Amino acid sequence: MRIGDFKESYATDEAVFTTSTSRFWLGVLFLILALFPFMVGDYLLYMANITGIAIVAALGLNILTGAAGQISLGHAAFVGIGAYTSAILSNRFGMPFLICLPLAGLASAFFGVLVGAPSMRMKGLYLCITTLAAQVIFEFFFVHWESLTGGIRGLNIAPAKIFGLNIGTEFGFYWVTLTVVIIAATVSRNIFRTRVGRAFIAIRDRDISAELMGINLFRYKLYAFAVSSFLAGIAGCLWVNHLKSITPEHFPLHESIRFLAMIIVGGLGNILGAIYGAIFMTLIPEILQAILKFFEEIFPQAMSFLFPLQTVVFGFLIVVFLVFEPHGLAEMWVRVKSYFRLWPFKH
Amino acid sequence: MDFFLLLLTSGIAVGGIYALIALGFVLIYKATSIINFATGEFMMIGAYIFYSCSVLLGLPAIPSFIVVMAGAGLLGLLVEKTILRHMLGQPTISIVMVTIGLSSIMMGLAEMIWSSDYKSFPALFPRAPIIVGDLIIRSNLFWGFVVAMGTVGIFALIFKYAKVGVAMRATAGDQLAAFSMGINVRSMFTLAWIFGSIAASIGGLIIGNIGGVQPNLGSIGLKIFPVVILGGLDSIGGAVLGGFIVGIIENLAGGYLDPLVGGGVKNVAPFVILVLILMVRPYGLFGRKEIERL
Numbered sequence: 001m002r003i004g005d006f007k008e009s010y011a012t013d014e015a016v017f018t019t020s021t022s023r024f025w026l027g028v029l030f031l032i033l034a035l036f037p038f039m040v041g042d043y044l045l046y047m048a049n050i051t052g053i054a055i056v057a058a059l060g061l062n063i064l065t066g067a068a069g070q071i072s073l074g075h076a077a078f079v080g081i082g083a084y085t086s087a088i089l090s091n092r093f094g095m096p097f098l099i100c101l102p103l104a105g106l107a108s109a110f111f112g113v114l115v116g117a118p119s120m121r122m123k124g125l126y127l128c129i130t131t132l133a134a135q136v137i138f139e140f141f142f143v144h145w146e147s148l149t150g151g152i153r154g155l156n157i158a159p160a161k162i163f164g165l166n167i168g169t170e171f172g173f174y175w176v177t178l179t180v181v182i183i184a185a186t187v188s189r190n191i192f193r194t195r196v197g198r199a200f201i202a203i204r205d206r207d208i209s210a211e212l213m214g215i216n217l218f219r220y221k222l223y224a225f226a227v228s229s230f231l232a233g234i235a236g237c238l239w240v241n242h243l244k245s246i247t248p249e250h251f252p253l254h255e256s257i258r259f260l261a262m263i264i265v266g267g268l269g270n271i272l273g274a275i276y277g278a279i280f281m282t283l284i285p286e287i288l289q290a291i292l293k294f295f296e297e298i299f300p301q302a303m304s305f306l307f308p309l310q311t312v313v314f315g316f317l318i319v320v321f322l323v324f325e326p327h328g329l330a331e332m333w334v335r336v337k338s339y340f341r342l343w344p345f346k347h
Numbered sequence: 348m349d350f351f352l353l354l355l356t357s358g359i360a361v362g363g364i365y366a367l368i369a370l371g372f373v374l375i376y377k378a379t380s381i382i383n384f385a386t387g388e389f390m391m392i393g394a395y396i397f398y399s400c401s402v403l404l405g406l407p408a409i410p411s412f413i414v415v416m417a418g419a420g421l422l423g424l425l426v427e428k429t430i431l432r433h434m435l436g437q438p439t440i441s442i443v444m445v446t447i448g449l450s451s452i453m454m455g456l457a458e459m460i461w462s463s464d465y466k467s468f469p470a471l472f473p474r475a476p477i478i479v480g481d482l483i484i485r486s487n488l489f490w491g492f493v494v495a496m497g498t499v500g501i502f503a504l505i506f507k508y509a510k511v512g513v514a515m516r517a518t519a520g521d522q523l524a525a526f527s528m529g530i531n532v533r534s535m536f537t538l539a540w541i542f543g544s545i546a547a548s549i550g551g552l553i554i555g556n557i558g559g560v561q562p563n564l565g566s567i568g569l570k571i572f573p574v575v576i577l578g579g580l581d582s583i584g585g586a587v588l589g590g591f592i593v594g595i596i597e598n599l600a601g602g603y604l605d606p607l608v609g610g611g612v613k614n615v616a617p618f619v620i621l622v623l624i625l626m627v628r629p630y631g632l633f634g635r636k637e638i639e640r641l
Contacts, residue, residue, distance in 0.1 A: 071440050118622070122629040124439050125382055125580065129572050130625060133618035136569075140615040144608050208639060253569075257447055264444055308458035308562075315451025322445045323433050 016189060037174045045170035047286065052177035053238045054278040058262040059188045059271065060231025065260065066269035067197065068224035069204030070123075074115060074131040075259045077138035078229040080251030082108045082236025087155045087246050088148065097160035097167070097241060101180075104237035105230040111138075112229025119221045123207065135253050142248035154247030157240060173242055180238060184231055189271050191227065200224055204269070261314065265321050267328030276329040284317070285310050349481060354602040355595060356484055360492040362594020364553050367495040369574040369586035370502060371546030377519040377581050378539035381431055381442050385450035386547050387568015388457075393419050393548020394555030394564060395457055398466050408471055415552060416545055423544025427537050435536075450565060458562040467559040491553035498549050499587060502542070506583070515539060519581075570597075573617035577624055579634020589632070593617045 007013040017023045037045055061075045082104040089095040089103060115134040119127050142149050149155065159168025167173050191197040199220045202210035211217050240246045258281060266277020288310055295302040321328060372386050383389075396418045400411035426449065434442050472490035476483050506512035517525040518535040526532050547568075554567060574593045578585025601613035630636050 065440060069438075069440075071443060118625060118629075122625060125443075126576065126625060126629060126631075128439070128443060129576050130622060132569070132572060133622050136615055136618045137622075140611055144611060146609075257451075260440075260444060260447075264440075268440070305459060308455040308463075311455030311458065312452050313455075315448040315453075315455065318444055318448030319430060319452065322437075322441050322448070323430065326437075326441065 014193070033178060037171050042170045045174050047282070049170060049173055049177050049242050051279050051282045052174075052181045053235050053242065054259075054262065054282050055181050055275050056184045056238065057232050057235035057259055058266070058274040058278040059184050060228040060235065061259045062263045062266075062269065062271070062274040063188060063191065063200065063231070064224050064228035066263050066267075066274070067192065067204060068200035068221065069207075070116075070119060070221060070224060071128040071260075072131045072228070073128060073253065073256050073260070074135035074138065075228075075232055076251040076253070076255035077135045078108045078112055078232035079236040079239065079255070080138065080142055080248070081111050081229075082233030083240040083246050083251070084142065084149055084155070084236075085233065086237035087157050087240045090157050090160070091155060097162055097176075097237075100160075100241075101234060101237050105233040108233025108236065109226045109230040112225040112232070113222050115229075116222050116225030119225070120218045132253070135256055139248060139252065142251065149248070152248060154245060156245045159244060160241045167241075168244070177238060177242075180234060184234070185271060185275065188231075188274075192271075196220065196223055201269070258314075261318050263328075265317055265328055267330030268326075270328065270330040272333070273328045273330035276333070280329060281314075281317075284313060288313060350602065351599075352482055354598045356482055357488060358595035358598035359591060360484065360488040360594070361598065362591035363492040363495045363499075364550055364590075365570060365574050365594050366587040366590025367499050367553075368547055368550035368568070369571055369578070369590050370499055370583060371543040371550070372571050372575055373578075373580065373583050373586040374502075374515075374546065375539050375543040376575070377583070378515060379431070379435065379536050381434065382439075382446065382580070383543065384443060384446040385426075385453060385565075385568075386543075386571050387565030388450040388453035389419065389422065389544050389547035390551025390554060390568060391457060391560065391562065391564040392422060392453060393544075393551035394560045395461050395466075396548070397552050397555065398461070398468060398560055401469055402466070412552075415548055419544045419548035420541045422548075423540040423542075424537055426544075427540035431540070432536075450568075454562050454565060461560075461562070463562055465559050465561050468556050471556055485557075487557045491557060494553055495550065498546065502546065503583075511538065515542075570614075570617060573621040576621055576631050579631035581635060582631075582633040585631065585633030593620075596620055 007018075012018070017026060036048065057075065057079050060078075061072060064070050064072050064075075085107040086100040086104040089100045090097070095103070115131060118130050122130070143152055159166060161167065162176070165172065167176050192201070199210065199215045200223075202213065202215055203217060203220060203224075207217055239250075262277035262281045263274050264277070265280055266275065267273025289306060292302045292306055292309070325332060368386060368390065371389075372383055375381055375383050393415050396415045397411050400406045400414045401408065406414070430445060430449065434445050472486055474486055476486050477489045478484075504512075506516055514525070514530045515535050515538060517528065517530055518532050522532055525535070551564065554564060570593065574589040575586055576589075577592055578587070578589030597613045597616050600616035604612040604616075624632065
């Protein structure tokens, strides 16, 4: 509790950013994000873009799994549906990017509701396995519905334009990703301040109690599936317009697990956690590659260990965070902040 | 008709192997309520231990087999003591993810140790195919089925008659009651992991003997989910039956539908059936409906 932090009106009590300090640092963050593309090269911009896309997808999964407590092993499939929808719409009907974006989200949301429908009768592990089945089945369709998805060769799309401006470059796309990330984060944050978001949390904490308090379980679970896969679809649309090509190999079960790992490492049910987690998990392979490059001089075969090492570190991070830091990076960050608030004094 | 019988027999043979792996999975679930997403990786490690013993060290089949059992038991013990002991009573998502993390670690380590190349076993069984009437069954599949069913039988006998088995069943039935009867519930948890790991590794051995070993051999482990869900997560008999159902369905579906859609039906069919069955019976065919109290 900060000294002098009086809340004198409902507006101040309900504000997301309660102190002028946090508003100041938010401003600094936006300034850095706005200057970032002018200072770095294409590679870092590429990293920023894929991180941004991962953030949008992770925010979506965070609503479903983190807040509403429904484990989904099929999130990558929803990202895939968004990506395919967007690619097909722009290839076959020549639709512009700004129309593809919401339509990709809606298509994913539709399938999300379809997959969420069994949640009326089952929950927990059984539902988790149903989403696993959805992942496998959608993957099958990506590969085998060749007339629509192009099979294993996939689809290619032309660089997207917004009002005649080319956003096909890393620089141009950065602004699109940034805008979508900011909107997605704001929307997710605000969902938790409404009845719907609080109903999600009530369902996660104890579904029977939630039902007794007048929450229609089935309807709210479907909302959670819809919102979550809508964001996944948006991420998918960004994804395909960023890479400009798409194959079924991009959306395997492992990708779903990676999204789950992001929100666990970041902090379940926490907006900032999803963002930290997405950034962290996207950067880890790069960091490992840098470390192995460093060791290559001493140990020439180091690079051949890159792929298995990534797999090991990935699993290790999930296990370590679950056993030692179940609330994730977000909680660590809060602890570090509160430690330094009074530093160097103990109390 | 011949084609049908061929598919049916290979379905039954594969189903028997699934049944064994599912048995290990259900053992762990019944005792500790932990759903083991790393089952496939336990299989893979078992197969690799066998490969190392028989090919790299040149041991004969039986001693290699004993080393595999010991190694798998040790692995189960280690995993339970170091990681999963901490996860008891945690929310489902944590348990699911911790075993997924574990599977990732095991897969990466296996690739580091044994490389990602394809490795094949020396011939364990007589190569001559088994001929029953008009049917010809691949010898690896037939003997694999025999070994799998033998192992399932041994496990069944242990549960029925051995003191340990009865104690494990008691623990699974009611932990508190088991505790008050003087059963060491904690060591039963460890034992469940040891048994589960051994069952999986024998399954891995059989699969490795049929198709060779690779670090992603564990992806077969995903098929376990349709199997155990069909049978109901907490029913051993159901798991065995589920194994046969899935084995037969995937072979029939693969045989008849693959030419129509261009392959891959074998892997997706069990999941389609899974979804359909869960729509009708949300707790699987033999699972018990849980009654929840606030």
